[in-house]
Amino acid sequence: MKVAAYYSTVDKPPYVWHDDSNCPTGKQIKDSDKAYGKPAGYTHCKDCNA
Incomplete structure (x- = not known):
């Protein structure tokens, strides 16, 4: 389930x-x-992005 970015x-x-x-x-x-949040320089987790 999608939640607020952390x-x-x-x-x-x-x-x-x-x-x-x-x-x-x-x-x-x-x-x-x-x-x-989504800090600058951080990428989206591969597991979350699947």
Whole structure:
């Protein structure tokens, strides 16, 4: 299910943003490490973009 775009504030490259609630990588991001939006330089997660 599509959700508002979000990303991890503690990730290491490659930097990606997520927008699917079923994304396995996105599910691993703790709420305390999550920020919302699509930062410049970040790409769309391949799992979310499938």
